[in-house]
Every structure is written in C-alpha cells, then in structure tokens.
Amino acid sequence: MRAHERLHSNLPVDRRNLPGHRVFFGRDTPLQLDCGAVLADFPVAYQTYGTLNKNRTNAILVCHALTGDQFVAERHPVTGKDGWWSLMVGPGKTIDTNRFFVICVNVLGGCMGSIGPAEVNPATGELWGLRFPIITIADMVRAQTMVLDHLGIEQLFAVIGGSMGGMQVLEWAALFPERVFAAVPIATASHHTAQNIAFHEVGRQAIMADPDWCDGEYWRVGKRPHRGLAVARMAAHITYLSESKLTKKFGRRLQTGKALSYGFNVDFQVESYLRHQGITFVERFDANSYLYITRAMDYFDMPARYGGQLANAFRDTKVRFCLISFTSDWLYPTPESRRIVHALNAVAANVSFAEIVSNAGHDAFLLDEPDFRRVLGGFLAGAAQHRGLAAANSR
Amino acid sequence: MRAHERLHSNLPVDRRNLPGHRVFFGRDTPLQLDCGAVLADFPVAYQTYGTLNKNRTNAILVCHALTGDQFVAERHPVTGKDGWWSLMVGPGKTIDTNRFFVICVNVLGGCMGSIGPAEVNPATGELWGLRFPIITIADMVRAQTMVLDHLGIEQLFAVIGGSMGGMQVLEWAALFPERVFAAVPIATASHHTAQNIAFHEVGRQAIMADPDWCDGEYWRVGKRPHRGLAVARMAAHITYLSESKLTKKFGRRLQTGKALSYGFNVDFQVESYLRHQGITFVERFDANSYLYITRAMDYFDMPARYGGQLANAFRDTKVRFCLISFTSDWLYPTPESRRIVHALNAVAANVSFAEIVSNAGHDAFLLDEPDFRRVLGGFLAGAAQHRGLAAANSR
Numbered sequence: 120m121r122a123h124e125r126l127h128s129n130l131p132v133d134r135r136n137l138p139g140h141r142v143f144f145g146r147d148t149p150l151q152l153d154c155g156a157v158l159a160d161f162p163v164a165y166q167t168y169g170t171l172n173k174n175r176t177n178a179i180l181v182c183h184a185l186t187g188d189q190f191v192a193e194r195h196p197v198t199g200k201d202g203w204w205s206l207m208v209g210p211g212k213t214i215d216t217n218r219f220f221v222i223c224v225n226v227l228g229g230c231m232g233s234i235g236p237a238e239v240n241p242a243t244g245e246l247w248g249l250r251f252p253i254i255t256i257a258d259m260v261r262a263q264t265m266v267l268d269h270l271g272i273e274q275l276f277a278v279i280g281g282s283m284g285g286m287q288v289l290e291w292a293a294l295f296p297e298r299v300f301a302a303v304p305i306a307t308a309s310h311h312t313a314q315n316i317a318f319h320e321v322g323r324q325a326i327m328a329d330p331d332w333c334d335g336e337y338w339r340v341g342k343r344p345h346r347g348l349a350v351a352r353m354a355a356h357i358t359y360l361s362e363s364k365l366t367k368k369f370g371r372r373l374q375t376g377k378a379l380s381y382g383f384n385v386d387f388q389v390e391s392y393l394r395h396q397g398i399t400f401v402e403r404f405d406a407n408s409y410l411y412i413t414r415a416m417d418y419f420d421m422p423a424r425y426g427g428q429l430a431n432a433f434r435d436t437k438v439r440f441c442l443i444s445f446t447s448d449w450l451y452p453t454p455e456s457r458r459i460v461h462a463l464n465a466v467a468a469n470v471s472f473a474e475i476v477s478n479a480g481h482d483a484f485l486l487d488e489p490d491f492r493r494v495l496g497g498f499l500a501g502a503a504q505h506r507g508l509a510a511a512n513s514r
Numbered sequence: 515m516r517a518h519e520r521l522h523s524n525l526p527v528d529r530r531n532l533p534g535h536r537v538f539f540g541r542d543t544p545l546q547l548d549c550g551a552v553l554a555d556f557p558v559a560y561q562t563y564g565t566l567n568k569n570r571t572n573a574i575l576v577c578h579a580l581t582g583d584q585f586v587a588e589r590h591p592v593t594g595k596d597g598w599w600s601l602m603v604g605p606g607k608t609i610d611t612n613r614f615f616v617i618c619v620n621v622l623g624g625c626m627g628s629i630g631p632a633e634v635n636p637a638t639g640e641l642w643g644l645r646f647p648i649i650t651i652a653d654m655v656r657a658q659t660m661v662l663d664h665l666g667i668e669q670l671f672a673v674i675g676g677s678m679g680g681m682q683v684l685e686w687a688a689l690f691p692e693r694v695f696a697a698v699p700i701a702t703a704s705h706h707t708a709q710n711i712a713f714h715e716v717g718r719q720a721i722m723a724d725p726d727w728c729d730g731e732y733w734r735v736g737k738r739p740h741r742g743l744a745v746a747r748m749a750a751h752i753t754y755l756s757e758s759k760l761t762k763k764f765g766r767r768l769q770t771g772k773a774l775s776y777g778f779n780v781d782f783q784v785e786s787y788l789r790h791q792g793i794t795f796v797e798r799f800d801a802n803s804y805l806y807i808t809r810a811m812d813y814f815d816m817p818a819r820y821g822g823q824l825a826n827a828f829r830d831t832k833v834r835f836c837l838i839s840f841t842s843d844w845l846y847p848t849p850e851s852r853r854i855v856h857a858l859n860a861v862a863a864n865v866s867f868a869e870i871v872s873n874a875g876h877d878a879f880l881l882d883e884p885d886f887r888r889v890l891g892g893f894l895a896g897a898a899q900h901r902g903l904a905a906a907n908s909r
Contacts, residue, residue: 153776154776155776249778252776253776253777310766311766312757312760312761312765312766313757313760313761313763313764313765313766313782313784314752314755314757314760314761316766316782316784316785317748317752317760317784317785317788318752320748320782320784320785320788320789321745321748321749321752321788323778324744324745324748324788324789324792325720325723325745327778328720328723328724328741328742328744328745329723330725346723347723349719349723350716350719350720350723350745353712353715353716353719354716354749357709357712357713357716360709362707362708362709362844365707365708365709365712366707366708366709368708369708370707370708371705371706371707371708371711371815371818379813381548381549381550381647381648382648383644383718383722383805383809386812387708387711387715387812389708389711389712389715390711390712390715393712393715393716393719394715394719397719410778414778417781417782418774420766423766449757449844
C-alpha cells in the first residue's frame with residue numbers, strides 16, 4: 120500500500136475506488152506553488168469523456184467550481200446524482216463527447232482524489248490537514264498542465280469553466296496562452312471583491328467555530344465538522360441563487376400540509392431546502408478543502424499581478440475568448456465579465472461576450488438555460504471550424 | 515428580590531443596573547400573543563428622551579431594529595458606544611428632543627430588559643430559554659401600547675423605525691391607527707421574502723450548531739454560544755452593507771503593513787472587520803433573543819393577514835405616512851417600499867415616499883445621510899404643523 124493510501128480507510132470517500140483516473144507525480148516532477156512551497160510525490164485525479172483524436176487537437180478541459188469535481192457527466196460515485204454538468208456535456212450535447220475529448224481535473228486542494236488537506240503527506244506519512252500549503256488558482260492550473268503533459272496533449276482546443284472554473288480559464292489564457300485555442304470564462308471575475316471575500320470568510324469562520332473541526336485535525340481524531348460546514352454551505356448557497364428565483368421557487372410557502380409552527384422547526388420550504396443543501400453537502404465534501412479552495416478564490420486578483428492592468432495579462436494573445444454572464448448573478452455580476460471584455464478589447468483580442476437573461480442567479484451556468492447553451496454551442500462550432508476540427512462522425 | 519431577577523447575576527447584562535425604565539405588567543394586565551400563549555407578570559424596558567408636553571401630544575415612538583435596543587441616543591450602557599441613532603435623535607437634531615418626547619421600547623423577546631428568553635418565567639422561577647413563546651412583530655407592538663398606556667399617552671405624534679423598526683411602524687398603523695398621527699417606515703418591507711428568511715435561517719442554524727448553545731439552555735449551564743452567534747452576525751452583517759460600500763471601504767486592501775500570509779489568519783481588512791463585528795456583537799446580545807426576533811421577522815407577512823391585499827390593512831386610515839428607502843439596500847430594496855406606497859395609494863392615504871441615493875446599503879438609515887435627514891426632518895416639521903405642535907422653545 121502506498122503511503123498516500125495508508126489512512127484512506129478513515130476518509131469518507133475511498134479514493135482508491137473512485138471511477139476515473141489518478142496520476143501520481145513523483146519527486147522528479149515537483150510543482151512549485153505561489154506560496155513558495157513545493158509539492159512532490161502527489162496525486163491528481165481526473166476524469167475524461169469521449170476520445171482523443173489522432174492529432175490530439177480535440178481536447179476540451181472543463182474546469183470545475185468551488186464545490187464541483189471531476190465527475191462532470193456521469194452518475195456521481197458518492198452522491199449517486201447526475202454529474203454537475205450532465206446537461207451540457209455528453210454525446211450530442213453542447214459539449215459533444217462524440218466530437219470532443221473532455222477532461223476535468225479535480226482541483227489542487229480538492230477532496231476527490233487530488234492532493235489536498237485530506238490527503239497524506241508522503242514525507243511524513245501523516246494527513247496534511249492545515250500543514251497543507253495554501254494554493255492559488257494559478258497553482259490549480261499548473262497542476263492541470265501536468266495532467267495534459269501526462270496525456271500528451273500540447274494544446275487544448277478549449278478550456279471552459281464557470282465561477283471558479285472561469286478563474287482557471289482566465290489563468291490558462293494568461294499563463295499558458297500557447298496551450299489554449301479557445302477560452303470560455305463563464306459567470307466569473309478577474310478578482311474577488313470585498314463582498315466575495317466576506318461571504319467566504321463567514322463560511323470559514325463557521326467551519327472553524329465547530330469544535331469538531333479540531334484545528335483542522337478532525338480526521339486524525341475521528342470527527343468531522345459537519346455542522347460548521349453545513350452552515351458554510353447554506354450561507355454560500357444563498358449567494359448562488361437570486362432573490363427572484365427564491366421567490367419564484369419558494370416564496371413564503373410553508374412545508375406541505377403545515378401551518379406556522381410557532382417554533383424553531385422548519386416552517387418555510389426555503390428553510391427545508393437550505394438545511395437539505397447543508398446536510399447533503401457534508402456527505403461529499405471535506406471541510407479543510409473548503410477552507411483551502413475559498414482561500415484560493417479570495418487570493419485571486421489577476422489585475423494586481425499585472426500592474427493593475429488586466430489587459431497586460433493578455434497582450435498579443437491569439438486565444439479566442441467567449442465571455443458569458445447572467446443577468447441575475449449577483450455573486451459575479453455582469454460588470455465583472457465586462458471588465459474582462461474591456462481588457463481583452465484593449466489588446467485587440469478575439470472576444471465575444473453574451474449576457475444571458477436568466478433569473479437563476481449565479482447557478483444559471485449549471486442549469487438548463489437554452490440561450491446559454493446556444494451561445495456556447497455556437498462559439499464552439501465556430502472555433503472548431505477555425506481549428507480545422509471535422510464535425511462529429513455521428514453527424 | 516423579585517422572581518424575575520433571581521438569576522440575573524448569571525446574565526451578561528445585569529438588567530437591574532441599566533439606565534432607563536422598566537415597567538412590570540402584572541397578572542391583571544396580561545398580553546395575548548399571536549401564537550396563543552398569554553404573557554402575564556412580565557417586564558418591558560424602555561428609555562425616553564425629552565419632555566412630554568402637557569397635552570401629551572408630542573410623543574415620538576422610535577422602534578428599534580433586530581439587534582438594536584432602547585438606548586437610542588446616549589452612551590450605551592454595555593458597549594460604551596454612542597446610541598444607535600445618536601446622529602438622528604437629540605437636542606436640535608432631526609428628531610429634536612427639545613421639541614419631542616422620544617420613547618424607545620426594547621422589543622418583546624429582546625435582551626435589554628424586556629421579557630424574552632433570557633428572562634425568568636415567574637410562574638416557574640426558571641429562565642424561559644426555548645420555553646419562551648414565539649412572538650410576532652404585532653406582539654411587539656401590543657407590548658408597546660401597554661407602555662404608552664402606562665405613560666398615559668393616548669396618541670403618538672409619530673412612530674418611526676427602520677428595518678424591523680419599520681415593520682413595527684406598519685403594524686402600528688394597521689392595528690392602532692387611532693393612536694398614530696404620523697408613521698415613518700424606513701428601509702423596510704410588508705413581508706419577509708424567501709431570501710430574507712434564508713439569511714435568517716443560516717444565522718439560526720449557526721447558533722444552534724454551536725454545542726455551547728445546549729439546546730437553548732446555555733445560561734443554565736454557564737455557557738454561551740459565542741461562536742455560533744458571531745457567525746450569525748457576520749453573515750447578517752454582509753446583508754446590511756452593499757457591494758459598492760464594501761469595495762469602497764475595504765476593497766482588497768490587506769491589513770496594514772501586511773502581505774498575503776498564505777494562511778488562514780486575517781489577510782484582508784474586510785475579514786478583520788467582519789470578525790470584529792462578530793466578536794463585539796456577542797458581548798451585548800443574547801443568542802436565544804436572536805432566534806426569537808429573527809423568527810418574528812420571518813413570520814411577518816402583512817398582506818397575507820389581509821387577504822393578500824396589503825391595502826386592506828389601511829382602509830380609511832387617517833395616518834400620514836412617509837416611506838423612505840435607499841438605492842443600495844438589497845435586504846429591503848426600494849420595490850418593497852414601493853409596494854407599501856401602492857397599497858397606501860389604493861386607499862387614498864396621505865403618503866409621501868422618497869428613495870435616497872446612497873451606497874451604504876441597508877445600514878444607510880443608521881448613518882449620516884444628509885438627504886435622509888432632510889426628508890425625515892421636512893416630513894416631521896410638516897406633520898407637527900398639522901398636529902398643531904408649536905416649534906421648540908429653543909427655536
């Protein structure tokens with residue numbers, strides 16, 4: 120048994136039995152992190168759909184969001200539910216796996232098989248816990264390049280992602296422009312605002328306030344900060360929706376057949392929904408991963424890295440961009456996308472931009488939004504033509 | 515020592531030593547609550563500023579918000595800070611205590627001397643805890659009428675309040691129109707939306723997730739759910755501000771003299787600010803009170819009580835209304851005030867409405883907003899003239 124796997128029987132998800140792939144990068148392929156630390160001898164988990172063509176030119180990297188994972192378009196091995204982007208990715212779908220080879224990598228710091236705080240540090244044989252180094256969005260992208268090297272893919276046809284996935288897309292285009300033909304940042308921003316940071320900080324404080332968090336050592340002592348993580352999820356979940364969506368979906372409706380209880384049990388459907396979001400989340404997600412990934416997002420500030428001028432990140436870029444935002448997204452509202460478009464315009468990049476009318480809030484990118492699918496599908500079709508990719512055999 | 519006071523030495527604030535007034539309503543003056551329970555033999559705390567005139571016609575009731583209290587315009591006995599509306603209430607100020615007699619009552623369910631879960635149930639000699647009955651905004655107002663009876667005030671010149679205070683103002687106008695000459699609901703709504711309920715539910719779950727909450731029995735066992743209450747406050751506090759205010763006030767600025775820590779300590783000023791909000795709040799507020807008062811707000815739904823037609827609440831009203839909202843308030847945004855204005859228009863009520871341009875979010879009503887002060891001052895001056903109140907002697 121490898122050192123990485125020694126403690127796995129304690130963990131909620133046995134990573135040895137997950138579908139998909141897990142590549143171990145040895146000591147000869149270290150990863151230098153932004154914080155200064157170096158990762159060596161570490162696993163990265165990923166899943167693929169479709170077939171890589173002979174020229175290795177039809178690969179699409181899908182980047183997942185904060186609480187997503189590599190199980191994009193299949194029954195999730197832990198929850199048993201559809202993959203988070205099953206609506207979008209699959210045979211004949213907008214991201215057509217008959218045509219494209221789709222890859223999704225569990226982010227660095229994640230909890231579905233990639234190196235993260237719930238994994239074992241092979242140098243010590245102990246769980247990393249809070250000794251795991253702070254990672255950044257750029258670090259996540261660097262780890263993804265290692266997976267691409269492993270797969271022998273020089274250039275991605277496209278890199279696509281929503282929310283934190285969109286941040287990874289921006290880093291791909293900025294750091295590795297030669298490896299990206301087309302980039303689709305969706306419902307995202309080039310930096311985290313004070314309000315974004317504030318909501319994340321509430322989530323982190325909720326986790327750390329849970330005595331079962333045990334200063335991050337909960338695995339070691341056989342506990343899990345379920346209550347704190349559930350509260351963090353509930354607070355975050357509100358920001359993923361919109362006031363109008365919540366009103367339409369729940370309004371002030373009471374639990375079926377119930378009157379006001381004049382107590383603290385669930386009265387309103389929206390309370391039940393939120394509690395359910397919290398409860399189901401803790402079954403599949405690691406609290407320390409939540410700390411690390413939210414921190415990575417809060418540290419995300421591309422303009423700052425380029426002298427306050429986001430445009431400098433994309434000088435002479437040949438990447439074709441398609442930015443997409445949603446009208447009711449108040450977490451990463453349209454002006455954040457427009458800021459990126461302006462930066463791309465300033466360097467005469469090839470960029471298209473669509474704001475989709477939707478009342479679904481930030482989560483719109485995960486849902487069945489026909490206009491969104493049409494925009495993304497149209498952009499991919501055009502880009503594929505420019506890239507010289509034949510249409511799918513099935514068509 | 516009265517039964518009410520027996521356990522006070524355990525409590526954070528010794529209510530016997532607070533400034534202001536505390537009236538005990540005996541068994542002969544019970545209060546019937548909306549939930550069906552009856553309160554008898556209970557205290558209500560209040561504070562006053564200025565002098566009641568001979569005709570008892572110059573009283574203004576100020577209604578406080580969720581975490582406010584009766585210490586409107588003086589050094590707060592617990593925090594040592596200015597009263598929450600010191601900017602607005604005082605000699606020569608917009609609500610001029612040289613002219614008006616200002617009363618503020620600690621709401622039912624509160625924790626600054628009025629009956630609430632941290633008080634003793636005289637029938638049992640035990641702390642109420644979660645055995646305290648669920649209260650509503652209308653119940654709060656009924657308790658306030660008892661204080662007015664106690665003071666011999668038949669009609670208020672005005673009832674004024676922001677946020678939950680504004681909900682009380684609406685209930686005053688609906689339930690006791692003959693006792694109100696003018697009503698000023700500020701930054702409020704006639705019902706709580708699904709999003710409002712959702713944010714409150716996160717706060718309640720944060721409190722209940724704290725093991726020191728002890729199913730509401732924390733006082734009894736010498737604990738306090740400080741961590742859960744602080745998280746609840748942090749989440750709520752974000753909703754009191756606006757994205758633009760947070761950006762202007764903090765942006766992504768780091769703690770003075772610091773670089774990114776690549777850890778989980780405070781990096782950003784906004785994190786430090788939020789943590790401070792949480793920490794200072796728990797010193798002055800009771801967690802169970804937070805549960806009860808948020809529940810009262812979530813239950814607030816005036817249209818539902820009047821057959822879905824808010825206008826029915828105000829038929830034939832003679833009350834003069836002034837509604838005020840703030841452009842950047844996303845907790846109770848302007849359309850919520852407009853909905854009330856439309857209902858009042860439908861019954862030909864005397865109503866004026868102003869939306870104040872401000873980037874301060876919901877908290878704008880607590881801050882120095884000159885346009886807000888001008889609108890409120892102008893309305894009060896006009897109403898006072900109609901009421902036949904002479905200008906202050908000092909003028």
